């Protein structure tokens with residue numbers, strides 16, 4: 001049982017680098033919190049501050065309601081699993097797993113019981129007499145996890161534990177970690193730069209950028225409602241399509257008398273003229289009649305777009321003229337890479353694509369599938 005609370009945590013390294021600029025996260029008991037973000041965003045620094053391996057420049061880290069800023073790593077009752085496993089090469093698997101318990105003076109028969117139980121859970125029973133060099137990467141990672149689990153800590157910390165494994169094994173281990181974490185019910189913080197890993201593992205997802213939190217929440221909520229263009233392009237692969245809007249020329253926003261605005265709202269004939277002149281444009285001249293006032297950037301997910309060869313656009317949809325540049329079939333789906341509105345748009349279609357390179361078509365997106373961001377990239 002443990003909650004982990006970060007309150008306005010900052011880290012300024014000796015050289016003056018401000019790696020973490022004020023981060024607050026409340027991690028509930030038993031939750032798996034994933035910190036995700038590009039290289040250098042400060043996620044490892046944050047994890048190391050929770051672990052007690054790095055001093056905290058400002059703010060507070062609490063475990064179970066108790067501030068631990070001044071408490072050393074061994075007294076925090078946490079276990080950390082690293083990317084490079086950090087196993088003792090000269091020790092057998094059994095001794096690697098028993099090491100922490102022996103250091104704490106745990107009775108021998110208790111150690112034996114816990115190591116064998118954990119080995120069974122992790123399917124390591126047959127490997128207890130081997131040394132790390134006699135194991136595969138996946139097995140080594142399992143031993144590293146076993147070493148954390150036998151200690152029965154309050155909190156697990158994972159620092160990119162799967163990044164040394166190949167893609168297939170990474171997928172398997174991801175499922176194992178998720179199941180194990182759920183079964184053990186130990187509050188965990190997991191750092192990765194892999195958005196897929198982050199999405200699939202997290203109960204609570206924290207997207208970081210340049211030492212700050214961009215968004216915290218349920219992974220699917222974040223996917224469906226990204227708070228910024230940064231999150232929109234970081235979470236989801238391929239990323240969200242983002243197009244800049246212009247409001248000059250015919251698309252200039254009208255002065256907007258109250259009557260005019262009311263007319264737009266009621267969709268009268270006068271209103272539709274006003275609406276057309278109020279609509280911002282894409283760089284290719286496509287009008288975007290349903291853009292909110294403050295919108296400067298339009299976004300849509302590749303799977304929320306469709307393509308049509310016809311001239312008519314369905315009602316209430318945006319239709320952008322596009323030229324197919326490449327078609328990428330990946331089995332269950334295909335990706336169309338299109339040149340449109342002065343940029344590249346990716347469209348995901350089910351199964352085989354009927355479109356071919358050089359086809360001229362239109363990318364169609366229903367209005368309710370559009371995301372709007374202001375000039376600063378914040379969600380409108």
Ligand SMILES: Nc1ncnc2c1ncn2[C@@H]1O[C@H](COP(=O)(O)OP(=O)(O)OP(=O)(O)O)[C@@H](O)[C@H]1O
Pocket residue numbers: 013014015017018019037038039040041042043044045046193
């Ligand atoms: N010991 C240190 N001294 C000075 N600066 C550091 C130190 N460790 C990290 N930094 C800097 O702090 C920033 C955040 O680093 P951190 O390792 O936390 O990022 P990260 O998001 O974990 O990146 P990665 O995914 O590449 O590990 C970077 O600019 C990095 O260069």
